[in-house]
Amino acid sequence: MISRFSLLLFLFLVIVPLSKSSIFKTFIKSSPSSVVFPLSGNVFPLGYYSVLMQIGSPPKAFQFDIDTGSDLTWVQCDAPCSGCTLPPNLQYKPKGNIIPCSNPICTALHWPNKPHCPNPQEQCDYEVKYADQGSSMGALVTDQFPLKLVNGSFMQPPVAFGCGYDQSYPSAHPPPATAGVLGLGRGKIGLLTQLVSAGLTRNVVGHCLSSKGGGFLFFGDNLVPSIGVAWTPLLSQDNHYTTGPADLLFNGKPTGLKGLKLIFDTGSSYTYFNSKAYQTIINLIGNDLKVSPLKVAKEDKTLPICWKGAKPFKSVLEVKNFFKTITINFTNGRRNTQLYLAPELYLIVSKTGNVCLGLLNGSEVGLQNSNVIGDISMQGLMMIYDNEKQQLGWVSSDCNKLPKT
Secondary structure (H helix, E strand, O other), X not given: OOOOEOOEEEOXXXXXXXXXXXXXXXXXXXXXXXXXXXXXXXOOOOOEEEEEEEEOOOXXXXXXXXXXXXXXXXXXXXXXXXXXXXXXXXOEOOOOOEOEOXXXXXXXXXXXXXXXXXXXXXXXXXXXXXXXXXXXXXXXXXXXXXXXXXXXXXXOOEEEEEEEEXXXXXXXXXXXXXXXXXXXXXXXXXHHHHHHHOOOEOOEEEEEEOOOOOEEEEEOOOOOOOOOOEEEEEOOOOOOOEEEEEEEEEOOEEOOOOOEXXXXXXXXXXXXXXXHHHHHHHHHHHHHHOOOOOEEOOOOOOOOOEEEXXXXXXXXXXXXXXXXXXXXXXXXXXXXXXXXXOHHHOEEEOOOOOEEEOEEEHHHHOOOXXXXXXXXXXXXXXXXXXXXXXXXXXXXOOOOOOOOO
16 A cells, blocks of 8 residues: 555544443453564555454454554454455454443443434444545444463453444555554553553553564553653643644754644554645755755656656665755653654655655645654654653664564
């Protein structure tokens, strides 16, 4: 898939307390631990990173697109399904485990509205719509998610998720090969919140995306380094993992762009800036390249802007000296924190051997003034979303190897 951008546009926010009748209840009484999963996928040409997870008893494996930009986890569901990309034998089959409309989690899902259910025993419906115009409709269900924790224990907590029986994908992009989306957002319907409520992990999630493909995903704080992590506060009122304000520097020099808020979203292949920031960066890069051997490759439609050399490139490393580091300087903490976007964190090499810019104009995809840090700019970093301390952190890491636990 050339590009995907699936920041959640529509889902009822979940901010109400849950009663004792909810499935969100303490599962164990021992100290919280962590769980680690290997990832597959890449920024290009695939366009997403995914994780293989088990559901049910006996367990059945499903591949999920990891998405920190949305809360609800959903899987293609044989109910039967309309618009599903997987055959029925690879879809999830509900077994009388549909969550009724009267369940507090259904009320929470639809907050601040009320679920439309004349009969309290009717199924709890959901609908999610993403910024790339994709969508999923279905009903909430609950089933076991078998997990092996890093402390050696094996748990099968009940988890609420979407049984998606009506999928729609944007016509501009081929649908993903995954079975669904793993919602890693901050809402109470998110998988992380459910694991925390069950007493299994701390309220921390993180990932390490390798530029060579693959990486790892983790829940809990056991893998978080005690030193070396750059931290910046999260904006607590925002349901996304949003930070800021921040300034943009180009080659270490001020660009005049200040006060930017940024959303960190693994549901986006590439990084998006608002129109003003995007145009400023394009102009700066263009000025640098006037004295380089690179020429605009208008015939390459991989991304909006590509350049070609005298011969096809095999790696971004061959051209990185023609480009400068972009620095995001966060000014919202006790001291400034920098996220450095070296050229390999915003460039790709296309199938025809051209180098293309993985920084896109968010205003053209309906983001208005928002800015989104996507997969391309998080490669080679352990990203840590710490909801307990309301902070986001990153540290350079070898994402090619699963961490020792």
